[in-house]
Amino acid sequence: MNDIIKLLHHHRSIRQFKDETLSQETIATLVRAAQSASTSSYVQAYSIIGITDPAIKRQLRDISGQSYVEHNGHLFIFIADFNRHQALGEHLNQPIADYFGTTESLIVGTVDAALASQNMAIAAESMGLGICYIGSLRNDMQQVIDLLDLPEYTYPLFGMVVGVPESEGSQKERLPIDVVYHENRYQAFDYGDYAEYDAATSAYYKERTNGARNDQWSEQVVGMLSQKARLDVDAVIKRQGFLQQ
Structure with a gap:
């Protein structure tokens, strides 16, 4: 390397x-x-x-x-x-x-x-x-x-x-390469491919916060994406002259 x-x-x-x-x-x-x-x-x-x-x-x-x-x-x-x-x-x-x-x-x-x-x-x-x-x-x-x-x-x-x-x-571990890299066509979702990563992420937060956090990656990301955030961005970008067509 x-x-x-x-x-x-x-x-x-x-x-x-x-x-x-x-x-x-x-x-x-x-x-x-x-x-x-x-x-x-x-x-x-x-x-x-x-x-x-x-x-x-x-x-x-x-x-x-x-x-x-x-x-x-x-x-x-x-x-x-x-x-x-x-x-x-x-x-x-x-x-x-x-x-x-x-x-x-x-x-x-x-x-x-x-x-x-x-x-x-x-x-x-x-x-x-x-x-x-x-x-x-x-x-x-x-x-x-x-x-x-x-x-x-x-x-x-x-x-x-x-x-x-x-x-x-501190360095956060990334998703397993097998769920990020696809060959020839998109591979169907299988949560089993993420379970070990979720466990590792939970352990990372538990160690980093002395037990104050132990959330998994899946829980964290889905929770964040479920919230409506920065809804003004579309209107602002259009006022700047973009997305007019």
């Missing part, structure tokens, strides 16, 4: 960081790594906003409800971004706004940003830094848009905190 595979297998989210701000050189290195990711048709439909203003960090922390959004080495916000493409279309007198109303454009922007962010995550971990994705910024997507002055044809997807780890964190 080579060092890159070991790094990938060692991944865990870090939520406690030392009070060390990332240097501009490190930030530039991480952004360049993100930009090296694959991108659909060379469109590069994303932007990355680095948050250095303490007041903005505090407001984003309040939206997310997570203290490490404020206390980290650097906070990056990943934006699906077709605003520049719209401006280029106007500059070249070639209207392209109809494309942004399609579901395909939503997928392209989201995937482009996700690929870039994962490149950044791997680069950061290779430098001995820790990372954690912040999807909870979508708790109030409109407030994030207003706070960051995001224009039409953009929408915020998630944040990523990066910094020097205060602690190693």
